[in-house]
Amino acid sequence: MEIVLVGLNHRTAPVEVREKVSFTAEQARRAAEELRARGILEETLVLSTCNRSEVYGVPPEFSHECAPGLSTFLSEFHSVRADVLSVSLYHHYDHEAVRHLFRVAAGLDSMLLGEAEILGQVREAYRFAHEHGATGPVLNRLFQGALEVGKRVRTETELGTRPMSVASAGVKLAERIFGKLHERKALVLGAGTASEQVVSQLRDRGIAQLYVMNRSRDRAEELAKRFEGKVVGWGEWDSALQSPDVVVSSVSVEEPLLRREILERAMAARGNRALFLMDLGVPRNIAPDAAELYNVYVYHSDDLSEIVQQNRSARESEIPKAQGIVDEHVAKFLSWQASVDLVGLVDALRVKMREERASFIRARMESMKHLTETERAHVEKLMDEMLEKLLLEPAERLRGEKELRRKIQNVEALRDLFLSYREKP
């Protein structure tokens, strides 16, 4: 019962290769079926995200032997030259494959350390493969373990809690003031890339209403259309600033757009409801003295960058804690795997001993012809009982004692010692 992993990710392959080797859901299902039909893998799970494509499997024989076949299969399946693919592919076997998956689920292997999306993607890949009968006892256990790791890392560490980009830091800060943004409104000044990033974040956080204001109305309408917002006429400050809770500004101007007196008027009209202003423009779009106004919170891109830097350090400091959880679950999985392997070994040993006993009896009984049939049966029964007794205690201990399973590192060595290769269960 071995595990093999063949895949590539953002570290090993450029985006041109990654996009060629990515799997749609239908392709993942077809790949699993073909791998089984060709006898390369007995259990298969394809994990395909924008940053990685990985095939996890349980081969019928040794994992090291099936890896080249798996690489060739990937090359054929996606019509990518083998030499192009081979430089990007990584192969992991058994505990290394387990560790890799658990690190992926924890967000430790992500491009953005600790990102939350990957756990959902692992969950979805597992659900899909399980529903289509592509997984079996080993991958079921492995992926359930991975989901548990991901959940624990997110609950017990702060690896994924802090924002890591200026846009997400701004949105998260708005949440520090308003809480969930579901019932909040936002106004975006400017329709450039920076604004778009924040708008995307705001939409992800479920902002209730989005207004877009831009000098070029066409671009404002384009952005508003993409994110289901409304366009507001350029410069209509009094009406535009009355309802939003969050204002994001990223406009190229020489003088601040939002001067103190404009915001003062707006705050009076709003009854001093809190207003969060995110200034991503250089030079500044919001007058610095506006930050002195009651219930007005102004953050410039420099402030947000500083917060992102602090958060990056904070996330990195959580790595050992997350790694500890990964290690704990790897040990747990390996212990389970060893118990299954060892119990299988004991069962195989039992079969072999019975066969030995049968040939032994056949050989020895020739010289004991004076025994009746009943007596012979009795001798056979006694020998069977003795063999059972010999195997019973180790089998029970293997089932019950985790520490013992942990100590027996190499089940294959035991298999080689007591059973020949052909007799592997």
Added chain:
Amino acid sequence: MNHLFPILSVLAYLLSFVLYVRFLSTGNKLTGRLGTVLLGLGLIAHYFALLERSRGSHTVPYHDLYGSMSLFGWLLALTYLGLELYHRQRSVGAFVLPFILVFFLAAHLAPADRLSPPAVRGVIFALHVTLSILAYAAFALSFVLSLIFLGEERLLRRHRVGDVVWRLPPLELLAQMSQSSVLVGLVSIAAGTALGFVWVDRLSSQYSFYDPKYVITLVVLALYALYFRLARTTGWRGARASKLCVFNFMIVVLSFTVVNLYFSHSHRYF
């Protein structure tokens, strides 16, 4: 006297405090949940400690400093737990638990001092006392929440977004929690005061307006009602309302200490 329940209460509160602090500093959700469980266990042990203390008097323990302070601590813990569960927010636990612990310990260290028994006591009087102390506990909680609001607001305005700010509740939630707490306090103090007047009326067949405690209680009621109004709908919402809440609690403390000890005839401990 059996010390088992008081010791269990202190241990549970202390451990709960440590866990809440750890939750605030590490963000570990399991630690936070354990903090809540320990607070619940502390509440149960504290309840039995109060029960044991009041055994024989067959009513809430209001007739001595111990009873008053200990009941205050218990109701503060109960109100906080209710608020935590209602708003699903446990990161302020680290700030509330010290108050609960201080009141519980102060109650045990307080010198024996008892009120002389009045002529008539009963359910109405017990409810009057319990509701009044519940109101003070709820106001104390809103005071703590307002202080947290002011601290967090200051840090956010100064762009000093450290670990704690990411874990504290959002400002608007803190304001809501404070308002919920004040609402509990307002309802309790209004009902408690009304019951107090009913009790006085039954006792002497006429209202007595000579106790300064009545005046300050009505002032407290009016100030918190004002806070409740200003914090929700006007330009005072935010830090100004929180400052008013802090000021209001100063008046409550004044009522609880100076007025009770030096001016009131019949409200020494509540």
